[in-house]
Amino acid sequence: MTQRAKTEVEEPEPGRHSDCGAVEAAHRGLSAAEVAERVARGEVNDVPVRSSRSTAEIVRSNVFTRFNAIIGVLFVIILIVGPIQDGLFGFVIVANTGIGIIQELRAKKTLDSLAVVGEARPTVRRDGVAAEIATSEVVLGDVIELGPGDKVIVDGEVLESDSLEIDESLLTGEADPVVKKPGEPMMSGSFVVAGGGAFTATKVGREAYAAQLAEEASRFTLVHSELRTGISKILKYVTWMMVPTAIGLILSHLFTLNMAGPEAVRRMVGGIVPMIPEGLVLLTSVAFAIGVVRLGRKQCLVQELPAIEGLARVDVVCLDKTGTLTEGGMDVSELRPLGDSDPVYIQQVLGALGESDPRPNPSLQAIIDSYPAVGGWRCTESLPFSSARKYSGAALNGPDGESATWLLGAPDVLLPAGDPALAEIDELNAQGLRVLLLARSAKELDDPEVGRDVRATALVVLEQRLRPDAADTLRYFAEQGVQAKVISGDNAVSVGAVAGQLGLPGADAPVDARRLPADQEEMAKVLEQGAVFGRVTPQQKRDMVAALQSRGHNVAMTGDGVNDVLALKDADIGVSMGSGSEATRAVAQIVLLNNSFATLPSVVAEGRRVIGNITRVATLFLTKTVYSVLLAILVACWQIPYPYLPRHLTLLSTLTIGIPAFFLALAPNRERARPHFVKRVMRYAIPSGLIAGIAAFVTYLLARSYYTGPDALAAETSAATLTLFLTSMWVLAIIARPYSWWRIGLVLSMGLAFLVVLVTPWLQSFFELKLVGTTMPWTAVGIAVAAAALLEAVWRFVGRKFPA
Template identity: 25%
Template sequence: MQFDFLKPALLAFLHKGLSIRQFRQLAILDFLRGAAVGKEMPRQQAERVRALSLLTADAVLDRLGSHEQGLTEQEADNQRERFGPNEVVQEQPLSWQAHLWLCYRNPFNVLLTLLAVISYLTEDATATLVIGAMVVISTLLRFVQEKRSNGAADRLKEMVSNTATVLRRESDATVPADTQRRFDMPPRPHDARKTEIAIKQLVPGDIVVLSAGDMIPADLRVLAAKDLFVSQAALTGESLPVEKFATQHDPSVTHPLALENLCFMGANVVSGTATAVIVATGNHTYFGALAERVTAQDRTPTQFQAGVNKVSWVLIRFMLVMAPLVLLINGFTKGDWLEAALFALSIAVGLTPEMLPMIVTSTLAKGAVVLSRKQVIVKRLDAIQNFGAMDILCTDKTGTLTQDRIVLERHTDAFGTVEDGVLEMAYLNSYHQTGLKNLLDVAVLEHVELNKTLDIAGNYRKVDEIPFDFARRRMSVVVSEHDEHHLLICKGALEEVLAVCTHVRHGASVQPLSAGLLAQIRTITAGLNQEGLRVVAVATRELPPVRHSYGVGDEAELVLVGYIAFLDPPKETTAPALRALHAHGVEVKVLTGDNELVTLKVCKEVGLPVKGLLLGSDTEAMDDARLAAAAETTTVFAKLSPVQKERLVRVLRDRGHVVGFLGDGINDAPALRAADIGISVDSAVDIAKEAADIILLEKSLMVLEAGVIEGRRTFANMLKYIKMTASSNFGNVFSVLVASAFLPFLPMLPMHLLVQNLLYDISQIAIPFDHVDPESLTRPQRWNPDELGRFMVFFGPISSIFDIATYGLMFFVFHANSAAHQTLFQSGWFIEGLLSQTLVVHMIRTRKLPFIQSRAAWPLLAMGLTIASIGIFLPMGPLAHYFKLQALPWSYFPWLAAILLAYMALTQGMKGFYARRYGWQ
């Protein structure tokens, strides 16, 4: 079968730095756009899904062996044993054999293997052994480190795993045979219990309870729904949510995604509530069937990985030019083409940063573990670099700048007089709503005064509910008292509630809502806002008890009865955290759906300077270019919709900023996906946690500031290795070219180069544990491959100067100037080359004076000292003849010390010149 439908997604996968989740979504979307009906999944599966949509709810449950009160624990265990976990195959970890092969399979190891084969064919057993050891050590180091890293990452991700609400029966005996199935009513206590379980534990037949903010955890058949709107953008690309029902109205529909009573894994609930039964899990879902056809298993390169890959390929291309050049020079000047070929291949290996994947992985893993100790869980290791590169943080107000502990401060009528009747109406609304309960509802229900003085919930029966959505910004419940009348109670944002009010209650009378009263109401509520209180309006409407189903259209001709006002005090840690973020080059912008007066009051209290204010309505009047320019100089954005938040994040990114977004609600999910780094909290709704790259176990900007610093530290250590390796390798090539052109013998044997390269690479393993200078953490750090090329040109040739000085020392002072004395020459350069490479680690790791002003961490110091000792021991000890080396006269070492000190002095001087001209990253 041809996979042309995957080409656009694969291009994005390779070049745009999308996440693996976005890659799969693009692949599916492109497939759906180009495929005929039924080809997206096996036809048998498509027909089964359609058949389930046409059955009654009872028939669906019978076919799945389920019950209206859900499965028992034993039934769920049996189903799980039969169908396996609810996971898609691409998300499962590789087997150890596949992982080991992946660790081996890179251009660097292939070159080493080729060189080992050539050495074996030429009966050079020592070279074969050394090269083979390089391959084995490099592969095993990466395998072990990645295994540990992946295990640590998995354990961290398990701490924030998403869950679903399911019904569980205690036993079969609790289900009466004549029980009428009513999915639109909550389960009776003796019938079933609601429980939260991990999404991967779900099985076919589980009854799932859905509300706004939930992910669709598997393929579901809807049994009952109330104003259920589902976003299928991840599957179809449709920007608008679609409504789902308990029945399929048009039986002629055949496309699975068009079926009205089916929801598919990968979608999420925008508003409303529903009860549904799982019909398929894991690879048997619609999403899983498509994912199985995408054979690519590699993770998508992030911006940093793309930069690392770019550097690797620059070095490989450099190698492909220089290795043949070395071959030709040595072949023509020495006459031994086989030896010249082996030497050229050794040079090629020396130029390849074969430890780079392992260094990057171990550094990221260490960063993730350190962050976990600071209450920051990294879902995707590569996100750490974006954390350090972030220069703008967009955050909501509630729970971030404030304590996330909202208290009900005041309840008044429309004219500001304390009124218990308003509190009663708000209580009934919050008590009976089954959708997404926010902090305002919790504050109402937990109000101490209300719990002591009111006992009205038992007098009312819930009739229906009109769930909240972010377009209306209000929600309503309909209750009945002794079935005498129906009372619609609406609660929501002031302007949105006023839009559907025609009257206002004043004492015992009801007055028409005139323009004068509207102005008076807005003055009263503005005063509450200026006190830092968030105002929620409450309105009612009496209806005859003739219906049992109500909709948005019934939110009309309401009577405004008053307000409930909430206080969310600022956190004590917010002000110092904002100062710390500012000091580290991160600008904080507040993006909130709340009132601008409340937001400005909070910003003033926490000491956040407000350079400008824009409302959601203001942003709608601007095109992207104007909005981007305005966003640069604006601090507070208030009364925003989810789409407006997403757009602001996107235009800031288009201006070249690395943007982080901190949010925890369903309205934050689009912005979380649009940001360079999405940040959420463990208490967030499922769709927000799924969209985020970083999860905070504590919703605090202080925690976030610690994460930013650790991200920069991690990035800085990775950059050290890349700079060291690139500049050192670049200098070695010049040294080899000079030596090859003028010496009557090879400056080093292939085996010497390989051993030197192996020892140097081992010394770099400790880099992830190194310290980072404080000044390197004060500003965002971005990947800049072009800067690396300049760095190579400035610092690489310095080592060549002292390599050439070593040539002169061995050639003229110690008279190693003929083939008969080449072993002495090679031993001298072997030690100098290895020690200078090891020393450059400490020179380049800091802008300061090494060992004095900035000292490396003890693991890096210990590793460097160990490798230097081994490098000296090999020629000077009893193993010298095995490596075709020989002991050097003791008079060599004072010369060596002088060369190394001069090398340090010149490198330090170049650092000062380079930093003054180009800066020091």
């Protein structure tokens, strides 16, 4: 809704019909005392509409997880059997959970502050004064004014109607707008497509028809994401493997190896804990949350969190010309009278038409600015502009008492094919100018055929303001392999000329949507070949999105007008401008509060960063899962003790996965988003985990045959830990590519940290790590080198054989 200052309710002019926008004096709204009384009774529209989860939900979702429960139980067991250094994994989980909560709270703060900026502010009439208020301040019985693009926020009953047309398709599925008259019901969740009026609120808060639906639809969510769905699938499989593995390990250590209870428990926990990719879910949430914060700084409101990922996956973006490629305002560049029309008289008619519409669109506003109303003209009836019919009109009485019906709209809709004026209009359209026809109709305004057989009077030539950043944004999408389709209700030639000025490929062959085939398959073929489409109706925009989706495309739709709502709702990702109508902001997943189309590349970049980086770090986490399962199976088959204590694997996980993954997950990444997340991760994680697990187990077997005596198990574990660390470090080195100074520094610092543990006496004792002699340590290094060479070969083979 555009910002409107407080206005006094005016008495209707003598003889002026209320359809021309005058406010009925009887509907002055509630008094201040009545409002206070209703607030005291709790009759307030108190539905908590928010863009993010509550603090309690964030804490609960981060703390009460399946794996936190499992790890918590294992941590308690270790605290009972000791020592504390085998319970370090518990403190790591606490730290991870804390980081996740802090980052999501940061994202919540950003989202909530942006949501306040972008929220709908209905115009409510109280004590005869119309003013904008917050949605939550509306009370039962309030008189709420409506105009094109406004969303009906509560249930009510129509009081005033100025050709008020309501779209209820989001609630009823009925595509045709409904003309509302005084006394008829209004349903919350619908929106105005044409005309204006006012209604009184009969149900507010949770009693309103669409309140619960609106609350759920506007919440910050972490679902419907390929990343999160894939991770959930992986975690489900891991859970299935953990229970039998734990049972097998504890039974083999207690009864086959006759190990003491506490030691058997420590070895079992050592085998189970590394199977859990506990940090993977955390890092996914953190990466998304930080993306929200980064975009928030650029005045981009992400109403549904996976939209960051979703926009990065789109391969077709449908752009509405007005408000997206061009700025909202226009200027009248020329007025061309047709025939023997009097220019002065035409200007007076245009001024009267502008005055007849209380909520002018940008085209009419440009006319109002150029041709202000003069005295002596009266409007008896008005017909607001509609995207479906492409014109507006009014019945006017002139100073001389003459009454006439005037229409203002699309020349190629109002004029028959072959009309001589169309050739002149085509020349103007080819220059990227927008042309409106002022025509006189012999029919009454309420006649369905009022737009036929009109007499052309003048052409109003409008100059559109191109967004200075639109060309660069279109170029970015082209470079990234994303097709841009300009879909507009304006004349196809004019739209093509504008798109051509911005360098859009295919703009020289615009398509008139009135000639598009109705069949979805045939329409999809035309859409894939073309780039610019004009004279598109709101329903056609919706059909075009569906046609592209039927061919397997991920479609994003941008728009700011009420005619874009249906298409925005059906697109994979809907993007609205902050200055757009309430309805478009309500259904879009992303709202550009700064109204800058140039912000979209930033959203795509954030999505690619999240997808690419989470795919990288997921490979690290799942490599650990694979080698942990393999080692558990091998020790059970060989009937030998599990080689590692929990402290060893906590150290390895922290240095080769935990710390590096955190930095890698938040690093810049411009890789193109690719589908099949689980498949792409597992094709590397499985062979990497198998190689690392086999290398560590081979070292462990050789060490068991080499070392003897009471301290042999500690020496064997130390040698096996060295091999596993070096092999895992090579996996990290591969994942960190392509190298930069900080990535190289990250890998080297992790290696240095492990070296510090090996040479520092108290750390040796704490982690129970001490390399004995030189033969086995160097053997362990040699096996790790061979494993690294095999890893390199396998990664190159997989990359060639199974390209992403």
